Amino acid sequence: MNVATKIDPLKAKDFASDQEVRWCPGCGDYAIIKAMQKTLADIGATRESTVFVSGIGCAARFPYYMSTYGFHTIHGRAAAISTGIKLANPNLDIWVASGDGDSLSIGGNHLLHLLRRNVNLQYLLFNNEIYGLTKGQYSPTSRMGTRSPSTPLGSVESPISACEFALGSGARFVARGVDTQQKHLPGVFQRAWEHQGTSFVEILQNCIVYNDDVFAEFTAKDIAQDRQVHVMHGEPMIFGANEDKGLRVDAESLQLEVVTLGENGISESDILVHDETNPTLARMLATMEAPEYPVALGVLYCDPAETYDASVLAQVQEAKDRLPEADLDEYLRRGHTWTV
Amino acid sequence: MNVATKIDPLKAKDFASDQEVRWCPGCGDYAIIKAMQKTLADIGATRESTVFVSGIGCAARFPYYMSTYGFHTIHGRAAAISTGIKLANPNLDIWVASGDGDSLSIGGNHLLHLLRRNVNLQYLLFNNEIYGLTKGQYSPTSRMGTRSPSTPLGSVESPISACEFALGSGARFVARGVDTQQKHLPGVFQRAWEHQGTSFVEILQNCIVYNDDVFAEFTAKDIAQDRQVHVMHGEPMIFGANEDKGLRVDAESLQLEVVTLGENGISESDILVHDETNPTLARMLATMEAPEYPVALGVLYCDPAETYDASVLAQVQEAKDRLPEADLDEYLRRGHTWTV
Amino acid sequence: MSTAASTAETYETFEDREELESVVIRFAGDSGDGVQVTGGQLTQVTAIAGNDLATFPDFPAEIRAPAGTTYGVSAFQINFGARRIRTAGDQPDVLVAFNPAALKVNIGDMPGGSLIIVDTGAFSDRNMKKAGYETNPLEDQTLDNFRVIEIDISKRTLESVESYGLSQKQALRCKNFWTLGLVYWLYSRDRQPTIDWLNVKFGKLPGIADANIAAINAGHAYGETAELGEEVKGYFVPPAVMPRGLYRTITGADALAYGLVAGANLAGLKLMLGSYPITPASALLHVLAGMKEFGVTTFQAEDEISAVCCAIGASYAGSLGVTSSSGPGVALKTEAIGLAVSTELPLVIVNSQRSGPSTGMPTKTEQSDLYQAVYGRNADAPVPVLAASSPADAFDTAIEAVRIATKYMTPVFLLTDSYIINAAEPWLIPDVSSLPQHKVEFCDDADGFHPFLRDEDTLARVWALPGTPGLEHRIGGLEKDYDSGNISYDPENHHRMTMVRKAKIDGIANDIPEQAVTLGSEEDTVAVVGWGSTYGPINRAVDDLRVEGLPVAHIHVRHLWPLPANMAELLSSFKHVLVAEMNTGQLRTILRSEYLVPAEALNNISGLPFKTTEIKDAVRKLLEG
């Protein structure tokens, strides 16, 4: 993130580019871009110092639709290219927009190292659990048994959990949101932007054409409240349409369990309070799956550490400070020389 | 793993090839190959059905020194090539030998997907926290501040924990051993071999030339017992020269803590019993670092699931069973045809 | 299976109909309009009617762009006739435009006087604005030079399916079949195969099947009863004279898949495909994923590197490893291909080319990855390169690729392109069981064995499989001793090994057919040399020019590396060698360096196949100049 100038702030619509949006009608990406444009207005971003970087995929078309700077790169490499941009100009505020295939299939290694290095940028993973742009093959996040053009009998691979992977890769900020939750998503984006370091945000995104309703199990209107928990640092993890369910840790099994307030003598004080700096808790939250568990949304983990770009540039600066008069001609003449 | 023929079992030395071993004198790899040769003899492996596959690096020279089949491939790709070997011939018993750079730098993505897919083979990661073969640059497992030819002022990247990464990638078997522990290592290898699915073993390996004694903090003779805990499923996690230290979970902070038996009323029953099927515990063990914590050795996690190769081949078999007379000529003539 | 005989529809009024030698029809509409399905059905019934044909499906880059936009327009073109058809046609005779955007995008390709069928029901103000029309093209001068059939297809479709209880949206979806019915009437096509297809396709949704059938019948009836205007009457395209035998239509993707499976069968091997999806290559993965009963294993890898590595692993273990991608994906595989070269393992690399550089125009065709195939690796790492020239030809070329890969223990490049993969043509179905075998013999003799023992003739190394007792060995990417297969850093040995790897590949030139003159003879003045999917346009153009009496020949090259042994001599007999390619001149470069022949270039890098006129013009210029 960067400190943005607050003078004459832009509105959400000012962040839309003049290019026609070419996603399928009804695609979850429309909601995400809306939330993003709102976020940029909220944080007072400027167009010129904001850069959207993407790989390839439907999600990766994102930059074209923003009136900021944008780089639509190649499949899976947005993390690496962003690292170069940030090192070259740390004043730029970088958002990566990437699909589940882009990030976790071909781009898995770069994502791992981006997170581990902790480059100061926001990484948005649009998880629709499918390869949209290439017409619907299963992706590394697709559920076991997914039928797709390349798996006519159903996929046999155990899917990866994006947030669990991010945590295992050393991420210092991990959050999750749902495309259509326009009240919630800008807040998550803003937290990501405020965090210094790589902010990893998984956005559950509906692909209406190839994987429609894949999240309906916990996003369908009627059940959403019972199947989602919006976690907030310092707040007990209570959820449910009646706000009567909560999470607790079983100390023996080291597992989370869902309890009901008022049942078996459970009261609010028994409910686990979210501590976003606790990596063990973060992993437990990240792996909760519907229907047994509510799906955890919000900032699952946030524990800042020194950023890579700051450290790298500090070393460069130190070297310059140590040798403020560094002169290449003089440098070339160091050591043994002789005159002919 | 595979069921190996037990007739006329081979001895450890029978698994040595006729090629001269070319690692640096004193390299930890010598101890590892010794433990491996012993393991193969112990499990009654045959030379012809055992294949060592490797990428590039010092560790990756491993196959040349074994009298089995071997494939020394390219940097970072041993996981992918092994997957192909296994799918083509599931009767082969595959061991991958790979360095920390090979596995976690260039090969990180393949390792992630190998683990997630759960291909039935053993993956040995020789972690010397350095790039040996290319003469000593820091690796993704090198400690922050490592001075190396490419980081004359010290590295600024936060290292990855191999076992934590493996767990985050969905590994179903994760173990750790130390090169020189000849009593312990063959047992770990054997457990890996017995496990159905991808068995991930991190071996802490001393590179005497470029990173000597990097593990001395917990492997030096005088302190080893106090700085290591050998975990065993179903056994309390007790360690120390006097067998008087143990691990316990703090239910509030969800963190492990080291306690001393006999102090503050702590008795053996307070000590956490290792449950190798518990992923939360596995991650806590994986991330323990000296000197605050003992380093966890042994099988940290083992929770078998269906293997990828079995599932893939079952689908092929099902298709064949459904159409036992599948005939290409007939197949080509399906659908609309006409005669001229 | 249905055969032409059993379902033939008889157009009693053939006498009234105008006989045409060939016709080119293009359908265009939103991705959601079912344009590709419509085209596919017309292809089927036309094939069954005994015409020769070629098709060109042209996809938009967007999955499903907002309805009505110009960039969401999908098109399908078919050329069919009573003569041999070589291309999908330079210019359509008929355009079916399902909406204003489709008209806008395609009208520029229509010659004056051609027939335009529009669905007036889709020409709402909103749609016209979306398409960028400021005034109604049906009312201004836009269509002045054309014969236009304006029908409110939307409305008529709704009427025709009224009784099936569909929602408005579902009912409108039948529009394409209504139109197809009309086209069937126009060109005397038999409806029955399409009706059969609908019944199978929507077996579980009989309401949908019936509605579509009703629509097709209504469209057909409209043609039969309506006054379509003076100039529009029914046409009749007699069957083409084709070699005898059993036919089907086939796309390049299908032909490739079948050819690879057949090739593996003939070699006695299981096939393992490692692939990562990419347009247009994914189609091969999809087809092979459905052929498990033939012992085919498909692996959707995490990236292209894993895909090729998995295939290499499979070959190492005794399967036929195949990997498939397009240019950007193949780029990622080149390091691993070097490993297959060094370890001398069989591997087939299918590159279904598309427009580049970089992401380029992913749904458009091009043949610009020839450099990459022939030269695109580090170090001296020669690899045979083959190219399919049409959808059906992909079958034979695939078998040949497998033969070479296994006989010579080498990776082989098999080039196709977006056009070949997606287009369809009639295919004389071969009898696979009677094709020549090229069975692989694995080494099982431990006597004097080492993994780089070579066959004296082919220079191929032995293939010894892990699992074989007594042949335990280690291979890898380091240089190997010629005499033992062990690692060697000996300078002379490296020179020798490099040269033997080269000689092995060069020697393949003696194991492939001599280059034939595809059309014409060595006596002609100009040779138009082509490779890959330019076959159709070049062949048609040369054929036409020869009919005019011009001394021009067509030479189409399947074996691009090594080139056939007689190539030097053959090319030297022409005054002009014109290499027509959908790139900036890549085969031309190779021919020039190999034979020092002053080959000239005709390049089209538009993402679309050549038009025959471009080729004719270029040849005429050479002959005149």
Add this chain to the structure above:
Amino acid sequence: MSTAASTAETYETFEDREELESVVIRFAGDSGDGVQVTGGQLTQVTAIAGNDLATFPDFPAEIRAPAGTTYGVSAFQINFGARRIRTAGDQPDVLVAFNPAALKVNIGDMPGGSLIIVDTGAFSDRNMKKAGYETNPLEDQTLDNFRVIEIDISKRTLESVESYGLSQKQALRCKNFWTLGLVYWLYSRDRQPTIDWLNVKFGKLPGIADANIAAINAGHAYGETAELGEEVKGYFVPPAVMPRGLYRTITGADALAYGLVAGANLAGLKLMLGSYPITPASALLHVLAGMKEFGVTTFQAEDEISAVCCAIGASYAGSLGVTSSSGPGVALKTEAIGLAVSTELPLVIVNSQRSGPSTGMPTKTEQSDLYQAVYGRNADAPVPVLAASSPADAFDTAIEAVRIATKYMTPVFLLTDSYIINAAEPWLIPDVSSLPQHKVEFCDDADGFHPFLRDEDTLARVWALPGTPGLEHRIGGLEKDYDSGNISYDPENHHRMTMVRKAKIDGIANDIPEQAVTLGSEEDTVAVVGWGSTYGPINRAVDDLRVEGLPVAHIHVRHLWPLPANMAELLSSFKHVLVAEMNTGQLRTILRSEYLVPAEALNNISGLPFKTTEIKDAVRKLLEG
């Protein structure tokens, strides 16, 4: 810094010494014997003595193979003389063998009558067995045809450092300096620079410094006092006539790094290197990592793809992005290079070539990645290619690469090889501040701006940096409209864009120097054409042949793509064009296709530089035949 003047050692007995025009010395021993350090020191003092020189360090593939094995032998060769030195020498005049394995591996390269210095102390039975000697080579006929100096160097070293309290192991480590002392005496070299170096190097371990100094002095004294035998006396190599100025020795890795930094400075840019370690390319990463005070940022990436992508990102943001690797790593970068071609961003790709294919012989040299550089990408994606011809030349070539990359907004390949990277030669230090500037001007004019606006002359697009208000824009790998820079799938636009990208690169031919005849003239009969590190051997061979009066010229090409504008004409003036390359004929292929010139091939793919005799023989054969 020390200068020759201040430390010169005077060999009073120059009269007694035999004067030599040049001499070739090879040191060989275990990796642990300090062979490379020894060679480095001799290089320094020889340079300071005013000789011209060239070196060839030859590393084993193993990091530190078990002592005494043949595959653990490390070697260093230096050629120095009173004339211009072009190569490290075909054959050594002197071999210093620190152990039996070193003798075994190197004796085959020694001409009869040459001088062999052996440390008899290392010729234990165990060591001889390890080296594969069945009988003692010092006692059998092995060395019959040589002049042999047998000294128990080990013992004498131990004696000389006795008083410094070192362990036996540490003491023995001084062996190389003892030997160096002897060599210094043999060739009248000044010890002082090495003594100074030791004092700096072991500043914190004065004991070690002093012991090594004692060893060097002892070795020197041994030469001065000992009877080395009739045939062995002191030699004297007078200074060479070299252009005036201030000199230092430089390796290719250093020269490359300095050249890139200088080039970036002259362009007014910061430099960002993205690289993943690989032999021999890592050296560039190491040198640049130590130049942070010049605003250099180095990024050790997780793989080669990340490395090049990071560099592309840096260029996008306004730095000079550089990436460096060897063939297998460059293979992985090719997809991303296509992105840089498509987005037209500057990028310098350094390929330090090594023996292949695949892993090949990683520590050996080769120049077989030319195809990869010129042709090795998917689609039509032309990229300029330059090659450095020697360690020092890498400096100038790097500056030129930066100039072209930034002026033309294009990736540029800069080829070096294992030999150039590791070898050292004297370098006339340039005055960077007076070199011609090629300052980059970033776009800041929003008027009519779009990101693919082109310069009329160069056809380069504008470079507009993120962060600039008013110029916000999006770029990517999809095809772009020529007139707006927006995504375009228009067929004609794609043709136009492909052609303009090609024209831009082709046009560079007019912005580079005409190809000069490096030695000789257009009047000669044979032109030996080379590129890269074959410069030395070709130049020496041609020079020698010309001295014999033979009509042969040397043409050395720096700009390999596009080739200089006058190349066609130049080559046509020779009866024979012989392309000498350390590959199977890659530049030859390019010259043939570009100019239809019947270029012939001289190939050496042994992992070692050409010997001048090979080249001379080939030229003689051409002239005779």
